[in-house]
Amino acid sequence: MKESYHICFTSHQEVLFRDEEDHGMMLNLMALRAYSSDTEILVEAEMSTHVHQNVFSGRPMEYAAALRMSYTKYFNQKYGRTGRFGEKYTYLLKVEGFNHQMVLESYILRNGLHHQAAATALGYKYCTARELFVEDIGLSSEKAAPLSRADIASRLPRHAEFPDEFQMSADGVFLRRSFMEIRRAEQFYGSPRNYLYQMNRLSDEDWTRSQEADHTGNPITLDMLEPGYEGSIDQLLRNENGRAFSRTRLQDMDVCRLIDKDILPGYGVTSVYQLTGSQKQRIARELYYEYHLPEAQIKRCLVLG
Known part of the structure; x- marks a missing residue:
């Protein structure tokens, strides 16, 4: 049933x-x-x-x-x-x-x-x-x-x-x-x-x-x-x-798109899973200082867990 x-x-x-x-x-x-x-x-x-x-x-x-x-x-x-x-x-x-x-x-x-x-x-x-x-x-x-x-x-x-x-x-x-x-x-x-x-x-x-x-x-x-x-x-x-929502805040998929389309080509890879740990750390710092993203969001989008 x-x-x-x-x-x-x-x-x-x-x-x-x-x-x-x-x-x-x-x-x-x-x-x-x-x-x-x-x-x-x-x-x-x-x-x-x-x-x-x-x-x-x-x-x-x-x-x-x-x-x-x-x-x-x-x-x-x-x-x-x-x-x-x-x-x-x-x-x-x-x-x-x-x-x-x-x-x-x-x-x-x-x-x-x-x-x-x-x-x-x-x-x-x-x-x-x-x-x-x-x-x-x-x-x-x-x-x-x-x-x-x-x-x-x-x-x-x-x-x-x-x-x-x-x-x-x-x-x-x-x-x-x-x-x-x-x-x-x-x-x-x-x-x-x-x-x-x-x-x-x-x-x-x-x-x-x-x-x-x-x-x-x-x-x-x-x-x-x-x-x-x-x-x-x-x-x-x-x-x-509804007051906590902001159209200017980057959602996870926005961050993933930024990583996959704009950043990864500069590292000669096609997937975030192909990055080394040091490369991920470097990208994480760039995302934090340029876009002021929360640390937890950067970690899950870069798979830094």
Whole structure:
């Protein structure tokens, strides 16, 4: 029987996504592994150091393990990397109760806001937030490219199996609405108006009290969904007001792009994983003094952990 789970895997020592292609491949592999394991994905958020998903599945760990393995294979091959990618364990939380489910979805969809990657939940590109109630809210939906099955297959790992209803963008990425259970995710909000309210409200005791009405276990809180996070959970919650976000602040992928496109050619290498330790230290000093970046950000983008 399929049940609801929160799945999260992390990589705090090195970023999971160095460019747009990496984000696209993660989505494609989610679609393929969900299809092969009969798993339904309701919502997801791809952050620089971790990935959140809410799925309905009878084999959640099988799905998560296959996804991590296939993405690691892709990433290692692309960047000349070896070994396991990310922290060893995958976090799994079973979720029961209508209100628990709605709160879980909301925390996932607002994760870009929590981590200062966007000023609003709907402003974060790498999650499902902009896919719910698209027409009612007035958002534009990405168009499917007129690709044949052969065209789609050519952009995926060899021998990938996928159904005809999976649609792909011109950039070679499966459209979320074609492989995720968007309508089911919407049901837990009931209306576009309530969805927008939940995306913009601040976390408070009302969420806790609403979950207590489910009589299905402890209320879900943000600290339960952020395994291994070394910063302040209280600060993540304070970020919900959107004031901590700055368009001028370089995000991890901006820093990775700077390293990979502008700096690495000067060292005669194509991947950060080909740099020596002394070269990384030299680049780290340059990034710190020229861009005034946080030490932790420099370390994870240069893989200096």
